[in-house]
Amino acid sequence: MMKKIGFVLLFLCVVVAVALLWSKQQIDAYLGSPRAQETQLFTLADGSYFSHLAPQLIDQDLLDSQRWWKVVSKLRPELTKIKSGTYELPKGASLEQILVILTSGHEYQFKLTFVEGSTYKDWQTIFTNAEHIQPLQQTEQELLTALKSSSTKLEGLLFPETYHYTADMSAFSIVKKAYLHQQRVLEKLWAERDKNLPYKNPYEALIMASIIEKESGLANDRDKISSVFVNRLKIGMRLQTDPTVIYGMGDRYNGRIRKKDLQEKTAYNTYTINGLPPTPIAMPSEEALYAALHPATTKYLYFVSKGDGTSYFSKNLREHNNAVNKYIRGM
Template identity: 65%
Template sequence: MPTKKIVLSLFFLIFLVLGSVIWGQKKLNSYLNTPLVNQPTLFTINNGSNFHHLGNNLLKTEIISDLTWWKVLGKLHPELINIKSGTYQFEKGFTLNDILMTVNKGIEHQFIITFVEGSTFKEWLPILNNAPFMKPLQETEAQILVRLNSSYEKLEGLLFPETYHYSAGMSAFQIIKKSYVNQQQILEKLWADRDKTLPFKTPYEALILASIIEKESGLSADRDKIASVFINRMRIGMRLQTDPTVIYGMGDRYDGRIRSKDLREETDYNTYRINGLPPTPIAMPSEAALYAALHPSTTKYLYFVSKGDGTSYFSKSLREHNNAVQKYILGK
């Protein structure tokens, strides 16, 4: 009889232990897999933080409501305690398991920063310096060029305009370097495959013209014809006479209008007054504009005028061009 009682007692004890283990596992699974995040949330883990710090910070930010199972979790799942510092985005519906997997793998949130085609370095600066979680520029334009080992005097045109991704703590210079390398690679590739009859001595000259094409083209389909106008003018020694270069040369004085006196002003960029190309690009050209500069259409056009709908009217003679100006600009 005593032996039977002992067996029953052991059986009951085992049953209690197994029941407790099963109950505990269910509670832990619930703790790990219950959705906690109601909306996308940025969360930063500082350098030197450990699993204990993470739990306290999750509690402070009310992502979790208690730490009852936190230590148990750390003991039973040691693979989840090796957290990495960084800024993460916890998406809506994230569970604690999702959070821990994200910070253990170091899948930091990728912020985006966009530079549009035809924008200038002056327009890039506030975008870079006001980007969230990015270290602003500390260098001048001249210092940046030195760091890039560039022999040019201005960054204008040397940076490729597109959308870039970055993680928290990245510096604005890193974005500039990446965009600089991208532009150099694209220009090198297109230059190698260029029309060899073009009147360019260097890739930089092609970059300058591409920036003008970018500013002049309201419709992408017109780029190659606009390029042909400028190439045709360069071949016969005719001035480019393009308004965007005048505007660039005016700098902060430009108020949205170009007056006759502005066209007569002697600046390094006024292509109504200078022969050939201006000394530097006037904007950041796209790959499409670079391609157009190096693969223009074969035409006899020497003029073009905006039709007001994003397209342009192209002319071979000044007379035809003047008629187009009367029709599309002056409305006569």
């Protein structure tokens, strides 16, 4: 009798062991088989629970059955602690890998790139076309108030670079980050500036930097372009720079500057006003700011584009006119 009982117990143990082994194989296959056919974004809304996740995965073809779902929650509880957000699921990711990603809290980082010399209008367009971002709701003046800036325009106040954000982050958070970055850069460079510069304050240096940014086709020319404008300011000579004319024309600019445009009296036309325009005309880079505050030591008063990205610099009008005839008129 005892032998029979022992045999039955042994048989039951074998059955249980086989069942457990089979179940483990099924769970391993359930968790380990590739699910993501392509790299894709997956969003978990606020308040999402593990028990509600399976239908969403099925809807997005990342799961074919809930058969082992509850078993997974019992055997692998660490995979149930999902966090809301938008995540990137790589191609070929298994269910286990997907759940690890959804519990990591490491949300997908979208990015926006703002190039040197872009304007606030350009930034507005980029924000408008951006994915998964809360648009700017405030006017320019409201943004300046929120940033506690005494300036009248945001132009020049935002540092141009690539910014990363997570889904549904506000565009204002990027504006604030760019503003604080520019303030730090300007404060640092202003403290290290050359002596005897014709700027009353850091903001005037920012204005100059924006002009240099728009005028420089070659990084190595920035300090010489800066020297031209600094030399002009020191002797009371007008800057006479085309980018300020273009900025003053606004939406009327169609790619050409005519004689009447150069003669038009706008607040920004440095052919008709003395000194600097009232605000920057673009978002300058750190390199342009550095050039504004560390101009080359020259006697140059003029420069003209040579058509290859470089510029020809002149000390007097006669030399400049000869350069214009050569490089612009082809004479």
